[in-house]
Amino acid sequence: MENTMKFEKVSFCKRVKSMLKVDLRRMFKSKLFYILIACALVMPILMTVMMSMMDGQESVNQQTGEITIMEGPENAWQNIGTLPGGEAMGGNEVFMMCNINMAFMGVAVFVCLFVSDDFRSGYSKNLFTVRTKRGEYVLSKIVCGFITGALMLIVYFVGSMLGGAISGLSFDLHGLNAWNIVMCMLSKILLMPVFVSIFTLISIAAKQKAWLSICGSLGGGMLLFMTVSLITPLDSTPVNAILCLAGGLLFAIGLGFFSRAVLRKTALV
Amino acid sequence: MNAVEIKNLSKSFGPKQAVCGLDMTVPMGAIYGFIGENGSGKSTTEKMICGLIPTGGGSIKLYGKDYTDESVRTKMGVLIEAPGCFPGLTVFDNMMIQAANLNIENSVKEVTRVLKTVRMEGAAGNKYKNCSLGMKQRVGIAMALLGDPTLLVLDEPLNGLDADGMRIMREVFLNIVKDGKRSIIVSSHLLGELQKVATHYGIIRHGKMIVEMTADELDASCRTYMALQSAEMNRTKMLLGCRYSRVEEDEAGYIRVYDLTTPEEIVTYLYENGVCVTEIKTDKIGLEEYYIDLMKGGK
Numbered sequence: 258m259e260n261t262m263k264f265e266k267v268s269f270c271k272r273v274k275s276m277l278k279v280d281l282r283r284m285f286k287s288k289l290f291y292i293l294i295a296c297a298l299v300m301p302i303l304m305t306v307m308m309s310m311m312d313g314q315e316s317v318n319q320q321t322g323e324i325t326i327m328e329g330p331e332n333a334w335q336n337i338g339t340l341p342g343g344e345a346m347g348g349n350e351v352f353m354m355c356n357i358n359m360a361f362m363g364v365a366v367f368v369c370l371f372v373s374d375d376f377r378s379g380y381s382k383n384l385f386t387v388r389t390k391r392g393e394y395v396l397s398k399i400v401c402g403f404i405t406g407a408l409m410l411i412v413y414f415v416g417s418m419l420g421g422a423i424s425g426l427s428f429d430l431h432g433l434n435a436w437n438i439v440m441c442m443l444s445k446i447l448l449m450p451v452f453v454s455i456f457t458l459i460s461i462a463a464k465q466k467a468w469l470s471i472c473g474s475l476g477g478g479m480l481l482f483m484t485v486s487l488i489t490p491l492d493s494t495p496v497n498a499i500l501c502l503a504g505g506l507l508f509a510i511g512l513g514f515f516s517r518a519v520l521r522k523t524a525l526v
Numbered sequence: 527m528n529a530v531e532i533k534n535l536s537k538s539f540g541p542k543q544a545v546c547g548l549d550m551t552v553p554m555g556a557i558y559g560f561i562g563e564n565g566s567g568k569s570t571t572e573k574m575i576c577g578l579i580p581t582g583g584g585s586i587k588l589y590g591k592d593y594t595d596e597s598v599r600t601k602m603g604v605l606i607e608a609p610g611c612f613p614g615l616t617v618f619d620n621m622m623i624q625a626a627n628l629n630i631e632n633s634v635k636e637v638t639r640v641l642k643t644v645r646m647e648g649a650a651g652n653k654y655k656n657c658s659l660g661m662k663q664r665v666g667i668a669m670a671l672l673g674d675p676t677l678l679v680l681d682e683p684l685n686g687l688d689a690d691g692m693r694i695m696r697e698v699f700l701n702i703v704k705d706g707k708r709s710i711i712v713s714s715h716l717l718g719e720l721q722k723v724a725t726h727y728g729i730i731r732h733g734k735m736i737v738e739m740t741a742d743e744l745d746a747s748c749r750t751y752m753a754l755q756s757a758e759m760n761r762t763k764m765l766l767g768c769r770y771s772r773v774e775e776d777e778a779g780y781i782r783v784y785d786l787t788t789p790e791e792i793v794t795y796l797y798e799n800g801v802c803v804t805e806i807k808t809d810k811i812g813l814e815e816y817y818i819d820l821m822k823g824g825k
Contacts, residue, residue: 262527262554262589262676262707264597267629279626286615379610383624383669386576386604386679389596524579526606 272390276397280371284401289370293363297409298416301336304355305420333421333428337414338441338491340431357413357445358485364406364449365456365474372398372460373467381525391520395457395513402453407446414442433492440493447498448489450505452478454512461516464525527590529554529677529709530575535584536733537570544570546733548584552726555706557699559724560713561817567733568713569606572679575711576604588677600628603675605683609666613655617646617665620654621672628673640668643698645690659686667695671702678702678710684719692719699723717814727813729820737820748816752792753780754806765799766792 284290312329334340337357375381388394421428430438456474463470488504489497530552537545545567552558562568573579575586577593586593593599611620618637625633641647644664649657657665663686670678684692700723702708714720721741728738739747753776756762763781766773772784783792789806796803811819 264589264591264595264601264676266597267600271629275626275629279623282626283612283615283623286619288614374612378612379608380612380623381610382576382578382604382606383610384627385578386602387600387628389577389594389599522580524573526573526578 269393272388273393273396276388276393277400280397280401281404284371284405287371289367290405293367293405294408294412297360297363297412300355300359301357301413301416302420302423305330305333305336305417305424305426309424309426330421330424330426332431333418333424333426334430334438334491336417336420337438338486338489340433340491356486357410357417358482360406360409360413360445361449361452361482361485362475362478363409364402364453365478366471367405368398368402368453368456369460369463369470369474370467371401372457373463373465373470376465376525377467379526385520385525392513392517394520395461395516398457398460399450399453399509399513402457403449406449406453410442410445410449437492437494440495440498441489441491444489444493444497444501445485447501447505448485451501451508452481454508454516455481458512458516458519461519462523464523527554528552528587529556529589530558530711531587531590532571532575533585535571535574535581535586537567537574537579537582544733545574545582548730548733548735549738550728550735551738552709552711552728554589554709555703556709556726557703557724558709558711559717559720559727559813560711560730561717561720561727561813562713562730563821566730568730569681570733571730572606572681572711572713576602576606576679578606598677601673601676603670603672603678604680605666605670606679606681609662609669611654611662611665611669614653616651616653617641617657618650620665621650621669624669624672630673636672640671643671643694644668645694660688660691663687664691667698671698676708678708678712680710680712682714683712684714684716696723717817718812721813724813729817731821744813744816745810748810748812749784750808750810752783752787752789752806753809754783754789754792754803755780756796756801756803758801762796762801762803765796765801769795 308329311327314327316325316327318325330336332340375384384394455477459473459477460470463473488501528551530550532548532550535545535548536543548567548571550571560568570579574581575593577599588598591598621637621641622633625637630636638647641650644667646661646664646668649661654662654665663683667683670680684695687695699710702710712720712724725741726739727741727744729736759781763773763775766781766783770783770785770787774782776782789808793803793806
C-alpha cells in the first residue's frame with residue numbers, strides 16, 4: 258500500500274466564490290436582512306409623512322410660555338441631503354440626523370450580528386478548520402455588508418421619494434440636476450465600505466459578544482457619521498464619487514488586513 | 527508518513543500552561559483514542575490541530591505538511607465540543623453551507639449520503655434548533671464526514687448518542703479507516719466505547735503526553751487478575767489481604783486479586799482456611815481501569 262496522500266489545491270477564485278456563495282445564501286435567508294431593508298423603506302415614508310402633518314403646528318412650553326412652531330419638510334430631496342442654500346429635512350435638528358445616512362448605522366447592526374452569529378453558533382469552527390485563508394472570510398463579510406448597506410441606501414432613497422410623493426412635497430432640485438443626485442447616491446454607496454470595514458473589524462475582535470460589537474460599531478460609526486453628509490452632499494460630482502471610492506478601497510483593504518491579523522492571532526472558539 | 531505528527535507543542539492562556547511540550551503521533555489508518563482528565567489539554571490540542579487557536583510553540587504536521595496548508599485542511603472533518611450549526615436553518619441547509627465551504631461539487635448528493643450514513647435522512651428538513659441532543663450530535667458527525675475527509679478530529683462525539691447511535695458511529699469509524707489511509711482522532715470519556723474501536727491511544731495529563739501506545743500494547747500492559755466470590759466475602763477479603771499485596775472489591779461484588787498467582791493457589795489457600803470459593807475467573811483490566819491506575823500514578 259502506498260504510504261502517501263495527494264491533496265488538491267483549490268484556486269483563490271473558487272475559494273472566494275464558494276465563501277461568498279455561503280454568506281450571500283445566509284444573508285438572503287436571514288430575517289435581520291429583510292427587517293433592515295423594510296426599516297429602510299418604511300422609516301423615510303413615516304418620517305416624511307409625520308413631519309409634513311406636523312408642519313405649522315404650535316406647541317407651547319408650559320413653564321416659559323414660549324411658542325414653538327413645528328417646521329416640516331418643504332422638499333422631497335431633503336431626506337437625501339441638504340439642498341443648496343437650504344437645510345436638511347425640516348428645521349428640526351433631530352431630523353438633521355435622521356436622513357438617508359442612517360443606513361450607515363443600520364448596516365452596523367447587520368454586520369455585527371452576521372459576524373457574531375458565526376462565532377456564537379460554532380460555525381466558525383467548521384469554517385476555519387477547512388479554510389486557512391482568513392482574508393477570504395473578511396473579504397466575504399465586507400462584501401455582504403456592502404451589499405446590505407447599498408441596498409439599504411437604495412431602498413431608503415425609494416422610501417424618501419414615496420414619502421415625498423405621499424406628502425405632496427416638491428421635487429424641485431433648486432438648480433441641481435439628476436446627475437448630481439446619481440453622483441450623491443453613488444458616493445454614499447461607495448463610502449459604505451469605509452463603515453462596513455470598521456464594523457467588520459470591531460465584530461471580528463468582539464467575536465461572539467454581539468452586544469460589544471454593536472456598541473463598539475455604533476460608537477465608532479458615530480465618529481465618522483457627520484462626515485458622510487459633508488463628503489456626499491446632494492450636489493455631488495464625480496470627484497466626490499472618486500474620493501469615496503478611494504476611501505472605501507483604502508479602508509476595506511487596510512482594515513481588512515487588520516481584521517485578518519486579528520483572526521490569525523486570536524482564538525477562534 | 528503519519529497522519530498527524532506533533533512535536534513539542536505548547537500553549538498557555540495567561541499564566542496557565544494548557545499544553546506543555548506535547549508530542550503526539552497518529553499513524554495513517556489509526557483510530558486514535560485521545561484520553562485525559564477534564565482540563566488536561568485535549569480540546570486545546572485538538573483546536574490547535576484544527577488551526578482554531580494559535581500555537582504557543584512547537585510544530586504540527588498533517589500528512590507531512592504544515593498544519594496551515596489549505597490543501598490538507600480541506601480534507602479534515604471536525605466536531606469539537608458542539609456541532610457548529612445555525613439554529614434557525616434546517617439540518618439540510620446547515621449541511622449545504624459546510625458542503626459549499628468544502629467546495630464539494632455534487633453537494634446535494636453528498637449531503638444526502640452523509641445524512642443517510644448517520645441515519646438522519648428523515649430529519650433533513652427539521653430546523654436545527656428543534657433537534658434533540660442526540661440528533662444534533664449525529665448532525666455534527668455527518669458534517670464532519672462531508673467530503674470524505676482524510677482526517678477526522680472528534681471531541682466527545684459519542685455524547686448524547688443512544689446505544690444504536692453509538693453502534694452506528696463505531697461502524698462509521700471502522701469504515702473510514704479501513705483503507706489504511708484515513709485517520710480519526712477521538713477524545714472521549716466513554717472509555718469502554720472507545721476501546722471497542724481505537725487502534726492507538728494517547729493519554730494526556732496536565733498538558734503532557736504521558737503515554738502513547740497501540741491497542742495491542744495496551745492489551746499487553748493491562749494486568750490480569752483473579753475475580754472470585756465466596757459465601758463469606760468479608761472473611762475472604764481479610765484472608766486474601768493477609769497473603770496478597772493488592773486485593774480490592776469491585777462494583778460487581780467480586781474480590782479481585784491483582785498479584786501474580788493462579789486460581790488453584792487461591793482456592794487451595796482459602797479452602798485450607800475454611801472458606802469455600804463459589805466462583806473464580808481470570809480477567810484483564812480494561813482501558814478504563816488502566817487509565818484510572820495510570821492517573822493514580824501506579825500501573
